[in-house]
Amino acid sequence: MWREMRKTFIAALAMAGSALFLVPGGAQAVPSFARQTGMACQACHTVFPELTPFGRRFKLNAYTIDNLPQVTGITTSKEQSLLLNQLPPLSFMLQASYTSTKKAIPDSAVPGEVAQNGQVQLPQQASLFYAGRIAPNFGAFVQMTYDGSSGTFGWDNTDIRYASMANDKFLWGISFNNNPTVQDVWNTTNAWQSPFDQRSATAPTPGAATLLGGGASDMAGLSVYGFWNDSIYAELGFYRSAPAVGAPLDSTSTNVLKGYAPYWRVAYERQWTRNSWQVGAHGMDAKMFPGGGAALSGPTNRFNDWAIDSQYQYIGDEHIFSVLGAYIEEKQTWDAGGAANSTNDLKTLRIGASYFYHRRYGAALGHFSTTGSEDAVLYAPLGNAVTDFANNKPNSDGWVTELDWVPYENTKFALQYTMYNKFNGGDTNYDGQGRNAKDNNTLYLLAWLNF
């Protein structure tokens, strides 16, 4: 799903940046991990997909904790040559949804008419996961997704890891992944940001996004990380363009990374009794050839992002409480063209809190905002209702509220309402065709099953 959506997004990034939200998230909650470890979902998740301190360590340990009978092999010199689960760590995920916007979306073909409001998607998204240990110290989280909006089956989140304890206090590892922050273990970063991880696939979403806020796509990255004394985390990685569809990277591609784009991450986590608190920063510096007809040479456009993020969790037997936030600032330099200004800023803030009672009944509240430079080319109205920026500004902000019912640890039913104060640069008539930000307010019902 993401792959397809991101394809659309990356085109938008060249023109404007893309959706504030990365659209319906993948799931980090995978029952094959539970089957492999023999541990309930609650060991790794407060309520999926948010991770507990143990869940973070399970991921940093390369998903390798394994309590299943094994198929084994040794060499004549008694070296282990195989240690394989007797059962493959496969999981399925199904999401079905209902979406209703405050005002129906204009008909895409007949002027003056509107689309049917109250859209049902079955499935909105269906995924198959391989998630578990591959070999000692090696593990994978690989998601393949059928996207109900585009009707295609595609490659989704991928994180393949190696991890090892250097000594009692120092864990290090390598992650090979296909999108910056997919490998991250805190739910403040874009790929798994709680409580913003689930969104309607059919409702309008704001059109400007930073690279670290969902704009990155068609990349592959290799990063090395270290975690010392259960508290200090550092990671350095490099990304390179790697489109899923395998034509050579040339002028027919768009937004191709020049060389390798560095990604860095530092974080500090402290645990005391049932509390944990994290504060961190991450960043990425990407130079891209615009492509799309132009050869991959000459000047590039540069997207230099840095972000700060923090989360607090209280995980009690009865009550669970989390507060999470991230602020991303992006400096864009348009040497290769595509914008009216030579440099632009784009900033996003997301802060949210959630509460669960007995891991069964929950509520969440989140605030999001995007602000940035005015740019007559980047945010030029193109004559498209709903998605246009009539005021040449990327600004959007609003609130999201959610009620959750989690009857079993692997099933979630959510009722979500998103309110926009500002959408694509304005509150009233933001698209130049009479649509107000509030018209995009979205009621979203989600059934999310993992098995």
Added chain:
Amino acid sequence: MKTIIAVAVGALLASGTGAALAQGQQEAKALATGVCSVCHGPEGRSVSPVFPRLAGQQASYIILQLDAFRTHIRGDPNAQAYMWGMSSQLSDATIAALAAYYASQKPSTEKAGDPALMAEGEKIYTQGIRAQNVAACSSCHGANAEGAGAFPRLAGQHVDYLIAQLQGFQSGTRANAPIMVGVVRTMNLEQIKAAATYAASR
């Protein structure tokens, strides 16, 4: 009852002796530092009261519990959520070696609680509650709550963990300790908190 537990522990210990035990010791240390420590902390000194501190715990008690997780005799919520899986593939030798490893670590300490609670706790711990048929904790767990054999060390344990266990005995979710199920039957929450606070601070 004590005899039955002693025999059970003896049998488990015997099955883990000799060469297997020696071989298991390396494996157990790696397991303890690489896997168990994620929840139970380095050397068994955990941070969260969801996970008991194992440093200095009685080896026989650890063996009994790991076996109870493995065979699903101990089924309180966190036992099911975490330990049924973690213990499922452990051999008797590894269990014995893990127990020896944790028993040999220096125990943690827990601060004294509210003075009134401590005073009530001391009374319950050393004398029991005669009117409610509650035996003195010290008669099995020792004067300093250091435990003995199948009877666990309570000193230095998380107070919240001890409270959760006593409540588990009471509600029946943790039913693998018949003695404790009987002892705690008539205790109220205040008495449970007092006894746990005092015992942990020894």
